[in-house]
Amino acid sequence: MMLTPAEIAELTALMRANGVESLDISEGEASIRLVAAPGVVAPPSSFALSPGVGHLITERAPGEPFAAPGAGIQAGDILGLIAAGLVRRPVIAPSAGVLGRALLEPGALAGFGTPLFELSPYHNDPAQAGPEDA
Amino acid sequence: MSSPVVTLEQPRVSLCGGSALLLEAEGPLALPTQMGIWNLTDEIRAWPGVLDLQPGMNNLLVVLDPLEGDAEAISARILARWAEIPRERALGRLIEVGVVYGGEGGMDLMELCEKVNLSPTEVVALHSAPEYVIFAPGVSPGFGYLFGLDQRLFCPRRKEPVLRPAGGTVMIGGAQCNLGAPRRPGGPVANPTGWYVIGRAQDVPVPFDLAMDPPNRVSLGDRIRFRVERIEA
Amino acid sequence: MIEVIESAPLNAVQDLGRLGFRCFGIGRSGAMDRLALAAANALLGNAPDAAGIEAQLFPLVLRFTTDTLVAVTGADCGARLDGRLLPPFWAMPAKAGQELELSPPTDGLRGYVAVAGGIDVPVVLGSRSSALRDGFGGFQGRMLQSGDLLPIGPAPARTTRDAAGFGAASPWQALSRPACGDAEPGDITLRVVPAGEYEQFDEPSRAALWAQPWVVTTQSNRQGYRLQGDHALLRVRPLEMRSHGIVPGVVQVPPSGQPIIQLSDGNSAGGYPKIGVVIDADLWRVGQAAPGRRLRFVPCTPALAREAERELAGYLGTLRRQAGYLRRAAA
Structure with missing residues (x-):
């Protein structure tokens, strides 16, 4: 059984997103165990996942991103779109937080559930407070 | 000095984009030719691929389905039918309207007089003499384009359209003249036009009423006579 | 119902236009960007001839009095549903009481709002389009104003798979741009079939029609666009034309030599010589060309x-099918 680096990255991101510490995958004789490095697992972070298979769009118009890294995000905000054929589905922020980097290049192909954006919770530090804390 | 009017020796069909055709009849503007246009209009309405039809002055616009209409094939069919279509038909009723020529309502009378080198009295006499026939629909529901204008009154349209008050306008443009419908309550007070407004009709019947079925109160082939109420300076 | 909270002038109910009444002198009317309205109806699963709202001056603020599905297409008017910004070419559920606001677009000119079931104004002479000059069709034959209550037609109760809705590739993204050798990226290229009087123009004018950019002037509206080019279009020997029917897209040349494209509310008849006609399939591009935009004309044939037209139909058909997967029956 072969996993591509991209698949491993996707699986580890899913593990982080769901707080999974280890994952055993087997197929016939072959098996593989993925173990998350200490401290990486579990909240603080959450992830916005791809709603389906398609290509990532990060801008609502040329030069106008849906949300820029570092921006304060509300739960339900549209962070990007997944384009398949002529239709586009929204990539939704599952919770409020500060938007991290996009985990996929604009235009790259995402699968169902692929983590696309990382969200960090707001800190209590007033300087970094999000709208909900303010 | 008026420009010569296009007169074709042979009928032709030209393209109006990818999905409309214009049949232009041979010869000068004439009642039998126009009756042929009306008859052809009635016939083509049933052809597949045809969405709409509009008789013009000596011509007929045929609007095709942009996906299904085969412009080349339908062109040939139109020309073939035009050669055979009967050029006779009964005329309709007579409508008489009183007109105040010149003055505020006919603001372009003097300008037209200069262009055609006639006095206001002469222009009005020539304009009010004939019995005009509604030849073709105009730019909105109304009395359409009238046939019968004396050629001494032919005057090229303006280089650029100007705004003229709406309602009962009596106008000349090129080799044609027309009568404006009464101003509709809430409707535009002025319309852009390249024609010359030589007078205003006082009591114009409503030519189009959506409360009626069919909504048109006048038809192609109806006749109009202009009665001179007076000439204003 | 949809309540009009605020509307700048000139916004009105439109569908794809009125056909079959040219014998009364009644032209097409209908949306200036018919493709955008058709795309909105495809996203919602509406009949292709369902009516929507054409917004060409802003703001336009609407409130929904019932739950419905709404689609906003055409120029990106930064539509906000209860303050939340929608992506362009977007369809989503709207709840009773929610407000949709459209603002002036930075690119393009006209936005379209459609709802599941369509705007259910009466059909007048075969269409729900507003014939504003003649005062019939659309909503009471006039442009929208605050306080108007627009009825919504019957439609199955539906929502979207994603609560935030779904969108579409715009025609600018999905359709091929008509090729024009030296057009600049911002130029709008339009396919034009030479018309009846093309040969009457002198050779330099015929060359200029295709070779030079034509700037959309501020004297441009739903009736027609007046264009401005360096080289005026002149005829060898001016001849008076007889009046004839005019379709949207006709490029008339008044004696000034600066052309006018007749559009949705254009005169249904006229007599200025016509040098060409913009094909139906490209009129939506004209509808989004703001004053100052440069147009380029590319020669075309009926076959092309x-x-x-087939490419447009393909776009709409695919959109309709794929959008069907992203809607579902409301719980």
């Missing part, structure tokens, strides 16, 4: 025009 039908091909372009």
Whole structure:
């Protein structure tokens, strides 16, 4: 059984997103165990996942991103779109937080559930407070 | 000095984009030719691929389905039918309207007089003499384009359209003249036009009423006579 | 119902236009960007001839009095549903009481709002389009104003798979741009079939029609666009034309030599010589060309025009099918 680096990255991101510490995958004789490095697992972070298979769009118009890294995000905000054929589905922020980097290049192909954006919770530090804390 | 009017020796069909055709009849503007246009209009309405039809002055616009209409094939069919279509038909009723020529309502009378080198009295006499026939629909529901204008009154349209008050306008443009419908309550007070407004009709019947079925109160082939109420300076 | 909270002038109910009444002198009317309205109806699963709202001056603020599905297409008017910004070419559920606001677009000119079931104004002479000059069709034959209550037609109760809705590739993204050798990226290229009087123009004018950019002037509206080019279009020997029917897209040349494209609310008849006609399949591009935009004309034939029409039909058909997967029955 072969996993591509991209698949491993996707699986580890899913593990982080769901707080999974280890994952055993087997197929016939072959098996593989993925173990998350200490401290990486579990909240603080959450992830916005791809709603389906398609290509990532990060801008609502040329030069106008849906949300820029570092921006304060509300739960339900549209962070990007997944384009398949002529239709586009929204990539939704599952919770409020500060938007991290996009985990996929604009235009790259995402699968169902692929983590696309990382969200960090707001800190209590007033300087970094999000709208909900303010 | 008026420009010569296009007169074709042979009928032709030209393209109006990818999905409309214009049949232009041979010869000068004439009642039998126009009756042929009306008859052809009635016939083509049933052809597949045809969405709409509009008789013009000596011509007929045929609007095709942009996906299904085969412009080349339908062109040939139109020309073939035009050669055979009967050029006779009964005329309709007579409508008489009183007109105040010149003055505020006919603001372009003097300008037209200069262009055609006639006095206001002469222009009005020539304009009010004939019995005009509604030849073709105009730019909105109304009395359409009238046939019968004396050629001494032919005057090229303006280089650029100007705004003229709406309602009962009596106008000349090129080799044609027309009568404006009464101003509709809430409707535009002025319309852009390249024609010359030589007078205003006082009591114009409503030519189009959506409360009626069919909504048109006048038809192609109806006749109009202009009665001179007076000439204003 | 949809309540009009605020509307700048000139916004009105439109569908794809009125056909079959040219014998009364009644032209097409209908949306200036018919493709955008058709795309909105495809996203919602509406009949292709369902009516929507054409917004060409802003703001336009609407409130929904019932739960419905709404689609906003055409120029990106930064539509906000209860303050939340929608992506362009977007469809989503709207709840009773929610407000939709459209603002002036930075690119393009006209936005379209459609709802599941369509705007259910009466059909007048075969269409729900507003014939504003003649005062019939649309909503009471006039443009929208605050306080108007627009009825919504019957539609199955539906929502979207994603609560935030779904969108579409715009025609600018999905359709091929008509090729024009030296057009600049911002130029709008339009396919034009030479018309009856093309040969009457002198050779330099015919060359200039295709070779030079035509700037959309501020004297441009739903009736027609007046264009401005360096080289005026002149005829060898001016001849008076007899009045004839005019379709949207006709490029008339008044004696000034600066052309006018007749559009949705254009005169249904006229007599200025016509040098060409923009094909139906490209009129939506004209509808989004703001004053100052440069247009380029590319020669076309009826066969190529039908091909372009098929490309449009293909876009709408695919959109309709794929959008069907992203809607579902409301719980």
